[in-house]
Amino acid sequence: MAEIMPHIKLSKEQAVPYVLLPGDPKRLDRIATCLTEAEELAYNREFRSIKGKYRGVPVMAVSTGIGGASAAIAVEELARIGVKAMIRIGSCGALQKGIRLGDLILVNGAVRDDGASSSYAHSIYPAIPDTKLLLACMESARELGARSHVGIARSHDSFYIDEEKEVCAYWAGKGVMGSDMETAALFVVGGLRGVKTASILNVVVESEESLEDNINSYTVGESAMMRGEHLEILTALEAFVRMNQG
Ligand SMILES: O=P(O)(O)O[C@H]1O[C@H](CO)[C@@H](O)[C@H]1O
Numbered sequence: 001m002a003e004i005m006p007h008i009k010l011s012k013e014q015a016v017p018y019v020l021l022p023g024d025p026k027r028l029d030r031i032a033t034c035l036t037e038a039e040e041l042a043y044n045r046e047f048r049s050i051k052g053k054y055r056g057v058p059v060m061a062v063s064t065g066i067g068g069a070s071a072a073i074a075v076e077e078l079a080r081i082g083v084k085a086m087i088r089i090g091s092c093g094a095l096q097k098g099i100r101l102g103d104l105i106l107v108n109g110a111v112r113d114d115g116a117s118s119s120y121a122h123s124i125y126p127a128i129p130d131t132k133l134l135l136a137c138m139e140s141a142r143e144l145g146a147r148s149h150v151g152i153a154r155s156h157d158s159f160y161i162d163e164e165k166e167v168c169a170y171w172a173g174k175g176v177m178g179s180d181m182e183t184a185a186l187f188v189v190g191g192l193r194g195v196k197t198a199s200i201l202n203v204v205v206e207s208e209e210s211l212e213d214n215i216n217s218y219t220v221g222e223s224a225m226m227r228g229e230h231l232e233i234l235t236a237l238e239a240f241v242r243m244n245q246g
């Protein structure tokens with residue numbers, strides 16, 4: 001009997017080497033429209049999964065939910081069933097002026113301001129993507145004509161802290177491009193488990209704008225943010241095609 005992972009509810013028999021990792025389970029519906037032979041595999045808690053093909057290459061997508069803790073569980077269980085490369089398809093807030101809604105941030109390192117990655121390794125251990133996978137994402141984004149920026153993200157555990165404004169200003173001052181909640185955990189856990197990782201973040205809040213307003217319009221609207229999401233999905237899928245070509 002195939003062992004089924006306790007949270008993602010997937011087994012080795014279902015796994016393919018390449019996986020997209022959105023946070024939001026609903027994003028899988030939009031990923032599915034880019035695939036052929038798309039089928040839902042499982043849906044347990046925040047972990048929803050689909051499988052299909054992109055330009056003939058088998059891929060899966062698994063939602064990680066919000067935060068490093070659940071993302072780390074997804075990465076662990078996916079590594080255990082044989083996944084070799086994972087690209088986060090996330091949303092983020094920009095920390096620098098000039099980065100616009102729907103722009104993509106291709107993360108080349110993450111500030112580990114989350115709890116999950118700290119439970120795996122001291123905070124001086126770097127949260128970095130796989131170089132080849134990041135380069136594949138950069139080439140794909142360029143070919144697709146996506147407005148993209150390569151730089152550092154800060155992964156955190158809550159944006160409702162009393163000092164949020166000051167904390168964001170601090171990291172903006174250090175040149176950090178955007179904030180999300182899962183990239184650091186993905187990079188650290190993936191790195192420790194020998195999985196190639198990358199993270200593409202679609203900007204849904206411009207620097208110093210209202211977080212709630214923009215996240216709300218992201219969930220309902222047809223907009224620059226939705227175009228950004230479509231481009232980040234295609235960028236990741238094209239990167240997997242490049243990886244598959246060797
Ligand atoms: O849209 P996703 O991929 O979930 O990413 C961002 O959105 C959520 C917060 O609204 C956090 O998970 C954050 O990292």
Ligand SMILES: O=c1cc[nH]c(=O)[nH]1
Pocket residue numbers: 091092093094159179180181204205211
């Ligand atoms: O500002 C934002 C927007 C989305 N996700 C975050 O973590 N921060």
